[in-house]
Amino acid sequence: MMNYKSILSLLLLAVTCISFAQQRPDAKKIKVTGKVIDKMSSQPLEYATIVFENSRRPEMVSGGITDSKGEFDIEINAGTYNVRIEFISFKTVEYKQRSLQDNTNLGTIILSDETTALEGVELRAERSTVEIKLDKRVYNVGQDMMVKGGTVSDVLDNVPSVSVDVEGNVSLRGNENVRILIDGRPSNAINVTDALRLLPADAIDKVEVITNPSARYDAEGGGGIINIILKKGKNQGVNGTVTVTVGEPENTGITGSFNLKSEKFNIFTTQGYSKRNSPGNSMTDSELLNPATGETIGYLDERRLNSRIREGYNGSFGAEWYLTDNLTWTNTLSYRRDTGGNPDEVLFYEYDADRNFLGTRRRFNDQLNKGENVEFATNFTQKFKKDGHQLNVDFSTSINRDNDSSAIFDFTNQITDNIQRQNKNLVQLDYVLPLTDDMRFEAGYRGDFTDVVTDFKVATFDDGADDFLPDPRFTNIFEYKEYVNAFYTQFGSKISKFSYLFGLRWEDSNIEVNQLATDDFNNKRYNNFFPSAFFAYELSESSNVSLSYSRRIQRPRGRFLNPFPNLSSNINIFSGNPDLDPALTHAVDFGYLKRWDKVTFNTSLYGNKTDDVFSFIRRESGDFVDGIPIILSGPVNLATEYRLGFEFTLNYSPYKWWRLNGNFNFFRNETQGEYAYTNFQDEEVVIDLDNVATGWFARINSKITLPYKIDLQTNATYNAPQKTFQGRTLGVISANMALSKDVLKEKGTIAFNVSDIFNSRKRIMETNLPSINSYSEMQWRERQINLSFTYRFNRQKNERDRQRRENGEDNGDFMGKP
Template sequence: MKKITLLLLCLLTSTYLLAQKPSNETISITGKVVDANTNQPLEYATVVLKNTETQVVSGGITDQTGSFNIKNPIGTYEISVEFISFKTIKYPVQEILSNKNLGTIKLYEDTSSLDEVVFIAEKSTVDIRLDKKIYNVGKDMTVKGGSASDVLDNVPSVDVDPEGIVSLRGSENVRILIDGKPSALVGLSGADALKQLPSDAIERVEVITSPSARYDSEGTAGILNIILRKGKASGFNGSVNVTAGDPKNYQAGVNLNLRTEKINVFSNLGYNNSRSPGIYDSDITYLTGNVVDSIRVENRDNERLRKGFNANFGLEYYLNKKSSITGTIFVRDSNNDNVSINNISSFDTSENNLYNSLRIQDESEKDQTLQFSLNYTNNLDDKGQKLTVDLQHSASSENEFAIITDTNPETNTTNELSIDNLVQADYVLPIGENSQFEAGYRGSFQDLSSNYLVVAPNLDPAYNPSNNLEFIQNVNAFYTQFGSKINKFSYLLGLRAEITNIDIQLLNNNENYNKNYTDLFPTVNFGYELNDDQSFTLGYSKRLRRPSSRYLNPFESRESEVIFSKGNVDLDPTYTNSFDLGYLNTWGKLTLNSSIYYQHSTNNISRVNSQDVRFVNGKETNVIIRQPINLASEDRSGFEFTANYNASRKVRFSGSFNYYQFETEGEYTYNVTDPNNGNLTPITQNFDTKNDSWFTRFDAKITLPWDIQSQTRVFYYGPKNDAQSEREGILSTNIALSKDILKDKGTLVLNVSDLFNSRKYQVVGYAPSKENPTNITDQTFQRRMRQVSLTFTYRFNQSKNQKDRKPAGNREDDGGGDEF
């Protein structure tokens, strides 16, 4: 057959190894496969070697640079090089007695095959690059019918907590990009927006723990780059998927693609209608000295109803064989209803009931996003010289209205509008065969307004959180980097300069805050290939964390009368120096990828609990205020490993383990107000602490009788303590079953998320400190309960098991420019 799949190649190679007589004399056949029109490397091209004496077939595939290195016994071989939709090259039969380099092999596009059936890859793989790890979502059944948050929560090194906050290696200071750029898809509230982006729209996730100078310096823990499916295959093809689940989870998605020689049209359409019940229970013990004064119990039932539509339309036009223009439009419109029913009781030390209340918050929320993007790509010559220019404009609005029914009823309204613009240019210049120079500019400009209004007849004016915030942030960045490969050693050195200008206005209080700073961010990445199975990477990068508008906005949450969350308008950025040492090794069927990392942060942003005294229902009450502050420093170190074991074609196991320890130093001084006379009492809180934590995953994929695919994933997050809290360990289990139907054009997936309904966060918090607490809060919260869903996917003009290829005009990795 013309196109030999990777699976068949592996089977043939195994046959060859069993059939060939042992020989101590082996030779290496090397080379590089590129597109003849664009000179871009062809990854996953197939090199087939047929021994004309034994008739045994062997070979290999090319890596991301288009290179291959095949070791075989000496002999007489017929060699051919193949790639989907390209013309095959065959070499004459030749006797090979020593190492042979075939040089650069140029394949020409086979225009007669443009209308052939398209192949889409679905296998889950891990690809290691100098500056990142790439996790292909592939055939991951446990995220079918889920969202982008579910996809991220299944990526090694990543965790998503019940509030939707994403962390990398235990740190929340992570930057989330879409296709290599800041995007309106993340929205004003990143956690909620990610829950509305369907998992089916995601092709892969790049985990960048040691980012090169090409990337923004934002994100001290690193970067998560979500690459969306864009449909790069020839002809007209697509897929339709629908999901039904309990609790209520209705989703529908359509992915369509049409590609000819001159244009590529792609689209992703999605609709969701879901209900997510959750709980938040807290027992607050009030102390005077070491004596219990009273106990307040809050049992809160939350229900989040989401209904939304999102669409992504794109048109890529090939100006010629070397350049193209791509325009995309993204639209999102969602309507959410969040209902919180809080049963409140208060008791004295003899358990006599002092007070009962029912506090109901009914909040409606409307989010809308419109984003336009334009990309120009020009492969300037046949040697890899390249220029790309990106323009992006987006407008995101979020409007919330909440009615709170209680002894003291109130309403609150939030209206936010963010206008974001992005200008980016990147230039790549190859130098010789193994070196590359890059330079570029990125300008990001955000103008956000937030109007928050609380109306309550009995609200103390001194504690009215209403405010009107204007936030302007402009960042101009320039970068350059140079990389080269010398035999088995490779390196990538870069420097990025960023000029940040921030202007904050609190219109209600007539307060202005201006923060301007210019910083340099060096990056260093090394790689060494010990042999074909073992390699090392070493990376260093300087990063920062700018406080977002939500961290700066001083409005207070209103779901509870005694527990508030708010921002801090006077936050400064955090700076982090990161070091990462990685090791990759393959032993037959087992692959191990491991890392040791260390991070030192100054001016670290941490969320802390402080106390205040307010009148609640006519009584002086200690309240807890949770807000971010700048601490002096944090040191974080740890190690992680990911292992994959393919026991057989029908049984595959994988697992990951991450252990880290952190040490924080710093003090925080704040004032407690006496509500009777307004006097201020300063309290100094020490946050010096040293602790550790860990989390692990185990994944088993097994083919059952009747070709039913099963997948089981177990996740455990170990206990974690800091200066003000103690959190218990968390265990959750997901299972899924998949069956192909309709002659492999359709697939049914039954997915059970959190099988034992055990993903509950149990935290004990101390305010102001563990040593001298006046409040001890025992909390249990669960954002989403066990979910059962059934997903049906139908593909037309697609096969589910083979590799898609990208068009000749733009063989990019969709997220970060050329990979060195």
């Protein structure tokens, strides 16, 4: 395999060749300028498309798009053109046989919303599934048939640069230190991984991927930020969509999104119900060793079957009042409830050193889950006379309750009860002041206050008492409090084609980690400065280069800190580390973006240096179950991690009926550190954690319009093998497929999709320790087949959120919007 330097060189060479091939040195060059606005709101339209079609040679097409001010400045060859100005869901404006011989200003072009009934409307353009911008990538969920009937985890696993492993852990560019936001706020769920599996994909509008955030964003997440934007109706009048899903294994659900909008208010709601069965399985084959001699003393094969059943309801109701022309007040109330179970059966097959069968043990864990969440959020947006001058005030409060109980049947029968309660409050102020048209100042405050209490109880059956008695080894009340106050300021400007943005964020963290059963109280208080700097230069109307730096933090939470383990397996036990320190990251990113008529190419070279990074280690506990050693795993702070990577994303539309997008990411991790502990024989064991690992993953997505307007979408993902300091993970490939057809005069859509066609999406690992060598495969969810029907009333298929900018969703995107 070529190294990343060779790949980068070839790509840059290809880009250069294509750029030179497009030049015609003998033709007279002229510039065509103008501005495009929305007729109803008089707001500028960003990303409107301007197409110049040579009237004599129609195959000769050029053009460009508008910037954040709705303006365009496009260089073309002098000649006679048919000029079209297009935007999704707007009527196209066209100038036929327009002679353009000298620099020309087309003036202000006004586009009207396409209000004609769907019957007879020709949809001239469709927003691409992936929009590539200089500072972030936006994945538009509504265009993706692949995730119909799925969850947010399925959505994220289709987003460029993002991977979701079989256990639901989200990583960005191969880095799991990522911050997940929902509507710009941290998720209020206790377990974010579980919450992503419960939230239906049909409730999601789009996903923003920010690989190197500026100082205005929360400093949490050394790998970057993923912002999940929920649907909020904005269309005038009464309108909405309803999606019904059935699937195998059992997957039934209905999700509806509705809104009622007038000149004075907008009322919107999203309601969803789902019932899912996600069967999974895992296997681990272990060779048991004598740590002193290394000889084999036995074998143990473990087989596990899961049947994860979830029934859930997600609902939100919101109202947006336009108190004045410049003041908007929005309130949203959300409620989530879910119940489920996870019958977990584990079979252990034991063998001696000569592989002679000794016997079978069975362990059955009947787990029940129940969760409930309520959140209220309010927002005031005050706009001032000057365009872009704005103040946002946000407040949200939430209460989350999760209850997991288990009945474990083994050679010792046990019952467990895990009750978690979380209260979370957030206050945020953001102020934006444009000093000139090309200069802006920002400042803000954010207060994030979280209290989590975990009450974990274990009782073991006592034959003498003929009853279940509390087991103090595993019973504890664990309390986690995190109070973070942050202030930030930013200043940015644009000088000709050069832009810069400097920011500084200060966060004060007050953390309490308390174990009430053992009277162990810990307080960690620290404050940090988080500077950021961004530079961009426009090489042309369609290409940019950028350089950015930021400092980030990752605070350990939840199961990372709680030392009292769970009991899903009594020989492989996970235990948290209450003494973990936060990890601090320096991130640098160099990017290049280029657009052609049919191709958008975005590439970046990035590097991270993380101090006190924490990772998982496995070690012998010194205890045995029927002669089998119990292995403990948990996180520790290592010394330093260096990460260097290269990635590119490519959007290509070779024909109107075919769109392709691909993403490739290569990274190299180097860890320097060691971990020492004293084993059960009172011997000090030092684990050398120095490790150099390379990895890469690639994803390609294809969408084709077949005859009879049937859409076919396919994608494939490959995660390459990767070495770890205690073994390695093996390469895995998976693929998905979907078909869709519009019906009822494009008011309805039928979609059929298959997730994990080859049933190959697993995590495959090899682990090597002094006392054990093991090979394991873990499949969280088996192949899923879904059929869904979506019906739209008074809403177009390719609806554009008219008031996206008016409601502040683009605030802070100062730079690099070509």
